[in-house]
Amino acid sequence: MELYHLYQNNYLVVLMFLLLGILLPIVALTAGKILRPAKPTKEKQTTYESGIEPFHQSWVQYNVRYYIFALLFVIFDVETVFLYPWAVAYDKLGIFALIEMTIFIVMLLIGLLYAWKKKVLKWM
Amino acid sequence: MNGELILFFVLALVAIGSGILMLNLTKVVHMVIALVFTFLSIAGLYVMLSAEFVAFVQVLIYSGAITIIMLFGIMLTRHDDKTETKIGVPRMILVLTGIVAFFVVMFFQINDLSFGEQAADLHVDNTEKIGIALYSKYVIPFELTSVLLLVALVGAIILAKRDDEDKGAEDNE
Amino acid sequence: MSSVPLSVYLVLALILFCIGLFGALTKRNAVIVLISIELMLNAVNINLIAFAKYGINPSITGQIFSLFTITVAAAEAAVGLAILIALYRNRKTVNVDEMDIMKR
Numbered sequence: 001m002e003l004y005h006l007y008q009n010n011y012l013v014v015l016m017f018l019l020l021g022i023l024l025p026i027v028a029l030t031a032g033k034i035l036r037p038a039k040p041t042k043e044k045q046t047t048y049e050s051g052i053e054p055f056h057q058s059w060v061q062y063n064v065r066y067y068i069f070a071l072l073f074v075i076f077d078v079e080t081v082f083l084y085p086w087a088v089a090y091d092k093l094g095i096f097a098l099i100e101m102t103i104f105i106v107m108l109l110i111g112l113l114y115a116w117k118k119k120v121l122k123w124m
Numbered sequence: 125m126n127g128e129l130i131l132f133f134v135l136a137l138v139a140i141g142s143g144i145l146m147l148n149l150t151k152v153v154h155m156v157i158a159l160v161f162t163f164l165s166i167a168g169l170y171v172m173l174s175a176e177f178v179a180f181v182q183v184l185i186y187s188g189a190i191t192i193i194m195l196f197g198i199m200l201t202r203h204d205d206k207t208e209t210k211i212g213v214p215r216m217i218l219v220l221t222g223i224v225a226f227f228v229v230m231f232f233q234i235n236d237l238s239f240g241e242q243a244a245d246l247h248v249d250n251t252e253k254i255g256i257a258l259y260s261k262y263v264i265p266f267e268l269t270s271v272l273l274l275v276a277l278v279g280a281i282i283l284a285k286r287d288d289e290d291k292g293a294e295d296n297e
Numbered sequence: 298m299s300s301v302p303l304s305v306y307l308v309l310a311l312i313l314f315c316i317g318l319f320g321a322l323t324k325r326n327a328v329i330v331l332i333s334i335e336l337m338l339n340a341v342n343i344n345l346i347a348f349a350k351y352g353i354n355p356s357i358t359g360q361i362f363s364l365f366t367i368t369v370a371a372a373e374a375a376v377g378l379a380i381l382i383a384l385y386r387n388r389k390t391v392n393v394d395e396m397d398i399m400k401r
Contacts, residue, residue, distance in 0.1 A: 003247075004174075007174065007247045008128070064200060064382060066196060067284055068284055071284070072277070074185075074374070075277045078371050081181050082266070082269070086255055087255075089251075089254075093256065104266065107270035108273060108277075126300055132301045140309070140312055140316070143316040146336075147320050156332065159332055162313070163339065166342075169309075173306070173346045178363055186367070193375060194378070198328050200382050219319065219322045219323055220319075223319055230311050235308070241355065243349070246349065246350055246357065246360075258364075269368050272369065275372075276376050279376055279379070280376050280379035283380055283382070283383045284379045284382050
């Protein structure tokens with residue numbers, strides 16, 4: 001019972017940090033906006049003040065290569081998630097858990113090797 | 125009205141509010157950003173339900189990885205157009221009535237649901253408990269997960285990579 | 298003990314599920330449809346974790362199941378977007394109404 005309240009109060013600290021983290025940039029930017037002089041002219045508001053006029057959409061078509069890197073990131077992110085509880089509970093699990101995790105990592109290593117063979121890891 | 129209830133309502137409001145905002149925004153990127161807020165407040169709800177580790181996983185995978193991959197998907201497909209929801213009025217009415225009916229039926233099913241008991245110590249050593257149960261009781265699902273991830277990785281690479289090969293073949297000719 | 302009852306969590310999950318369902322059925326951009334499906338999966342996860350704490354015979358199992366659900370959702374998003382990119386390359390559209398080549 002007391003432990004549960006302790007648990008909740010611990011997250012109160014997290015909440016405070018979160019609020020501070022949100023408020024800090026908002027307050028800083030708003031204070032700056034109030035304090036600084038603002039005299040916008042048409043010249044000042046162009047995107048590149050002394051460069052050429054932008055003539056096209058800022059969005060461009062990206063290469064598929066980037067997607068494959070994001071994909072690898074997602075897959076190995078999920079792997080990390082399963083590594084954490086394994087590492088925490090390792091002392092109580094014994095050798096069998098090590099074998100399980102080896103199989104798991106080897107499986108994903110096969111995927112990485114496949115990606116390597118397919119040359120998607122090369123930048124050019 | 126105690127602190128826990130207030131916190132729950134704030135989190136629920138943020139979750140539902142950004143969900144509805146997601147449906148009403150016009151730019152796809154803004155919709156994804158709205159969804160991040162939903163994911164984060166759901167992580168807060170997991171903490172309230174004494175599932176610390178799942179909350180952490182929610183932040184790591186949903187508001188980290190899946191959002192990133194969705195943004196990449198938007199960048200790689202056509203992105204400059206606004207998402208118009210110009211579906212026909214009859215279909216809209218059909219969908220809305222269906223969803224409202226589903227909502228009402230489910231709502232009356234779960235409205236007064238209560239089993240009376242609560243897990244008292246789920247939050248104590250949460251990650252370690254998950255580890256022990258996962259690697260002793262749920263070994264087979266865990267290994268199947270690795271197979272699933274392997275298949276997803278290989279399949280997605282095959283699907284996404286095709287045009288690079290074509291380009292390479294053209295270069296060789 | 299926690300003072301928020303179980304049914305409130307379930308109702309919240311139901312509302313999120315309905316929002317996701319509405320988005321999945323009415324939006325035409327396929328990326329948004331995928332995102333709405335992620336929202337629905339999240340609503341299911343809330344249910345699993347709420348029952349892990351409040352259900353009959355509460356235990357850690359619900360949390361482990363939601364871990365698996367999250368994994369499957371990540372794999373689904375990855376493959377779904379890969380299919381979408383392949384489709385966009387061939388058809389130059391991400392509009393779900395125009396993906397009807399099997400119907401013709």
